[in-house]
Structures are given as structure tokens and as C-alpha cells.
Amino acid sequence: MIFEEKLNEYIMRINAEIEANFTDEDCLQRVVYDAMRYSITAGGKRLRPVLSFAVCDMLGGSLPDALRFGVAIECIHTYSLIHDDLPCMDNDDLRRGMPTCHKKFGEANALLAGDGLLTRAFEYLADFGAYKDVTPQTVLKVVFEIAKSAGCAGMIGGQIVDLECEGKENVDEKTLNYLHNRKTGELIRVSALVGALAADAGENEIKAVTEFAKKLGLAFQIQDDILDCIGDEKALGKPIGSDAENKKTTYVTLLGIDAAREKASALTSDAIRALEIFGDRAKFLKELALNLMGRQN
Amino acid sequence: MIFEEKLNEYIMRINAEIEANFTDEDCLQRVVYDAMRYSITAGGKRLRPVLSFAVCDMLGGSLPDALRFGVAIECIHTYSLIHDDLPCMDNDDLRRGMPTCHKKFGEANALLAGDGLLTRAFEYLADFGAYKDVTPQTVLKVVFEIAKSAGCAGMIGGQIVDLECEGKENVDEKTLNYLHNRKTGELIRVSALVGALAADAGENEIKAVTEFAKKLGLAFQIQDDILDCIGDEKALGKPIGSDAENKKTTYVTLLGIDAAREKASALTSDAIRALEIFGDRAKFLKELALNLMGRQN
Numbered sequence: 236m237i238f239e240e241k242l243n244e245y246i247m248r249i250n251a252e253i254e255a256n257f258t259d260e261d262c263l264q265r266v267v268y269d270a271m272r273y274s275i276t277a278g279g280k281r282l283r284p285v286l287s288f289a290v291c292d293m294l295g296g297s298l299p300d301a302l303r304f305g306v307a308i309e310c311i312h313t314y315s316l317i318h319d320d321l322p323c324m325d326n327d328d329l330r331r332g333m334p335t336c337h338k339k340f341g342e343a344n345a346l347l348a349g350d351g352l353l354t355r356a357f358e359y360l361a362d363f364g365a366y367k368d369v370t371p372q373t374v375l376k377v378v379f380e381i382a383k384s385a386g387c388a389g390m391i392g393g394q395i396v397d398l399e400c401e402g403k404e405n406v407d408e409k410t411l412n413y414l415h416n417r418k419t420g421e422l423i424r425v426s427a428l429v430g431a432l433a434a435d436a437g438e439n440e441i442k443a444v445t446e447f448a449k450k451l452g453l454a455f456q457i458q459d460d461i462l463d464c465i466g467d468e469k470a471l472g473k474p475i476g477s478d479a480e481n482k483k484t485t486y487v488t489l490l491g492i493d494a495a496r497e498k499a500s501a502l503t504s505d506a507i508r509a510l511e512i513f514g515d516r517a518k519f520l521k522e523l524a525l526n527l528m529g530r531q532n
Numbered sequence: 533m534i535f536e537e538k539l540n541e542y543i544m545r546i547n548a549e550i551e552a553n554f555t556d557e558d559c560l561q562r563v564v565y566d567a568m569r570y571s572i573t574a575g576g577k578r579l580r581p582v583l584s585f586a587v588c589d590m591l592g593g594s595l596p597d598a599l600r601f602g603v604a605i606e607c608i609h610t611y612s613l614i615h616d617d618l619p620c621m622d623n624d625d626l627r628r629g630m631p632t633c634h635k636k637f638g639e640a641n642a643l644l645a646g647d648g649l650l651t652r653a654f655e656y657l658a659d660f661g662a663y664k665d666v667t668p669q670t671v672l673k674v675v676f677e678i679a680k681s682a683g684c685a686g687m688i689g690g691q692i693v694d695l696e697c698e699g700k701e702n703v704d705e706k707t708l709n710y711l712h713n714r715k716t717g718e719l720i721r722v723s724a725l726v727g728a729l730a731a732d733a734g735e736n737e738i739k740a741v742t743e744f745a746k747k748l749g750l751a752f753q754i755q756d757d758i759l760d761c762i763g764d765e766k767a768l769g770k771p772i773g774s775d776a777e778n779k780k781t782t783y784v785t786l787l788g789i790d791a792a793r794e795k796a797s798a799l800t801s802d803a804i805r806a807l808e809i810f811g812d813r814a815k816f817l818k819e820l821a822l823n824l825m826g827r828q829n
Contacts, residue, residue: 264688266696318643318647322620349647353650357675362676370668371668371669371672378658378672385651391647391651393561399561399563
């Protein structure tokens, strides 16, 4: 199957699982279900669940279980975007070409919808009757690993460092790496990890796919910085130049656009090299990495 | 052992576990650890972990495991207070006699400290190596039950209905019950449930302790409404009359103070009656229910 077909098939399965789990609820607190559904069905690349699914597929594991792990991570990713967009954080009005959650539902409802998505991720993860092949031990390990990567040593830690860097003039590359390896990198790394756990992978395989995901995550962020600078607003679904406007240090402001491109490209090569042990089985993941380099949004 | 001694012993064990798990962290995102620690060590009655611990103790179960379950619930309770106090929610300056988390650390850090506590609760819960006697199946069930009770069908749902009721003149008792059975009731119910699960309790025992906790939770809320009306500000650590000022419908505004007291007292009797099957073993829990009725904060 060619790459695009396979990617679309993965995304269709992910979106179907999300649709089935975020339905309208006729109750007094209906608005919070509406707000969660609004944000999680707003599209997006589904990179994290695609990674879980593709890694598990490569390793011949249980796909419905990897799908579940990946969709839980997508819930956490979506909650983090809702909270990041709030007025006390980035104060953004648009996300993927649509009003942000708080613009549509108000601040309090958006705050609670974010909390709701984070909580739902763990309820959904721990629903053992819904799995096909994995053991309770594996599911518990997945809960632990996802929570750790989403927490203060991981994603939230990166968000905090991002806030601390705001308005600072001399943020260095080491700090920028520290920030992004956590803020976006950790969830991307754990997405690959849980795909491997759904396949009961060995240590070497786990090491290889997480190394791949770490390099991919940083390349992805650098590409984001480049697109914020020279991207197409329509394709991005948000105004460009917001980093410059907020006087944010990015890989582009720090290295210049050419060196930033080179760094992203080198990281992509490193990511692909990490998959060598899998030979031809890694074809999809390698193409995914190359594809993310060429993306417009 | 007399009631107060036993209660203090429980609370000391709970606080020691919290202190050991919320230490200073010397890293770039240090402020989020400081903010979490500030809020979770600010005292409070520790009602939820006390319930988990006491139920497990009554049933002869594994106390270190019940402690772990209960402390995770306390993390979730604390995150909900931090988010509830935020300007877009209740906009409160004081909590337990101290500045609220956002007054001390700023809004963005408080938002993320709340997110961090919620995420940490699940990381801590899923850390299977830290348990003594429970199976992975039991831990997964506990993760599931806690997430469900903290989510949109539970605590968050109650917070949403609370927001929806704000400023409305004709909130009826049915809606008020719906709200509080979720906003405060669900976490109190699940605290008792997980204490029973740590003791591998049977169906009848689980039914009895959760019935107890449900009645106790609603009595607790009514007592809160009464204290907000006639309590002592110093003992409460916050100004009284805030409900009236915010034009909130409470059990006191709805029923009057005497009928509210009667309702709380009747619910406490119901709670105690639910424990009959345990005979003398339920002495502590019964005294706890009576004690909560007489509290000043």
C-alpha cells in the first residue's frame, strides 16, 4: 500500500474511535461534553495515535489495543492545547482555523473541558474490559508511562519552561531543547513506546522506536517554528508570525532559517537511522518522518 | 483507642506520605513543583484519604495500599480546588487562611499546577512496584473508578452544573442534589470504595460503605453551606457570607437554616445506619460522621 493510503486508513480508524467515544450527552452538564467533542474532533494530524498504531503494526502487535493507547494520548494532547490557548496562557483565538475552545464555550467551560479530557484519558485507558490482547500489567505500565510523560517532568514541565522563557532575550539552544523535548517531545516519545508495549516488544525494539520518536519530535518542533515564520496562514489555520509578535525565542530566531532547516533535516535522518534494525518493516515510519518534514501545516 | 487519637494517627500517616511525594525539585520547571507542594501541604481535613484508610482498616485490608489510593484522591481534590479558585471560576483569594495558588504563583502556574496534580495522581496510582498486596487488576479498577468519579459524569460534571446555576433564581432541590452528589459527593464515595477494594471486600460490604459515603458526602455539603452562613471566619480560613454575596442557591437559602440542619442530621443518621452490617467494627466511621456534623471548618 502506498504511504498516503496507509496513513489515511490509520487516521480513519483513529477518528472513528474518537467519534464513538465523544458523543453528545443529554444531561445538565452537557456543555462540557460539547466542548470536549468540539476540540477533539477538530481534526489535526493525529500524529500521536498514528505513531502508536504504526509502531504496533510494524511489530505485529495488537492493533485495537495500540489504537486505545494512542487515542488516550490524543485526549491528553487536546487538553493541553485547550489550556495552552486560555487567556492566562497564550491567549489564542484560533486553532486549526476555528475559534479556540474558550472563544466558543467561555473560559470556565474550556478550563473544565480540558480537565475533563485529561481525566477521560485515564478512565478510557483503565477500562480493562475494552482491551483485546494485553495484560493488566501492560495496561498499568502504559498508564504510568503516559502519566509520567504528560506530567511535570514531561509535557507540563515543558509548558512551564516555555512560560519562564517568555520575554527573555537570551534563551540558549540547550534551554530550547530542554523545553521542547518536554513540551512536545515527551508525548511523541511515549506514543511510540506504548505502540511497542502493545506489541510486547523487546528492549532493543523499544530503544529503537523511542529513539526514532525523540528525534522526530524535535524535528517536528523546529518545522513548526519554520512554518510560523514562512508558512501559509490558510494551510496552518492560524496567523503566522505569532512567535515574532510574542518575542518568542524559536529555533528560527536562534539559528536563522537555513540552519534551522538543516537541523530539522539532520534530526529526521537520525530518526530514520534509528529504525535500521527493522529493515523494510519500518518503511511507513520512515516515510512518515520524511512526510512531516515536507508538511505545510 | 479514642476517636481523636485514631483520626490523628491516620492524618499523620497521610501527611507523611504526601510530604514524601511532594518534595522540592531543583530543575528549570521548579515553580510548578513549588505550587503543587504549596497547595497539597496546606492542610485540610484529609477527609477523602481518611475514609479510604478507615474503610480498609475496618475490613482488615492492606493499609499501605489504601493509603496510596486515598492520597491519589487527595491530589485530585486539591487540583479541583486550585482550578475552582481561578479568576475564570470562583475568583477566590483565600483558601484555608492562605493566599490561593494563583494569588501566590500567578494564574498560568496555578493552572498548570492543577493539571500537574491531576496527572501526578494517575502516575502515582499506576506505579505498581509501590504496592504491597493488591493485584494489577485491582489497581486498574481503582484507576478506572477514580477517573470516572473525577470526570464529567462526576466531579467535573458537578462543577459545570454549579456554574450553570450561578445567578439563576429558581434552582430547585433536585438540581442542588444532582450538583453536590457530583461536585463533592463522587470523590467522597470513591474514597470509601477504593478503601474497600484495597481490602478485597465483597459486594455487600462495598454496597454498605459506598451508601455510607454518599449520605455522608451530602451531609458534609449541607454543613458547608451552613458554615458559610453562620461559621467563624477564623476557623474557616475564609470569609463567610460568600455564597450570599455570589447569590448562590444553597441548602440554607433553599430550605432555611433549621431545615438544612435537620436534613444534614437525617443524612448523618442514614449514613450511620448503612454501616449496621459491620457492628462494632464501624465505630470509627460512625464517630467520623458525627464529628463532621459538629465541625467548625
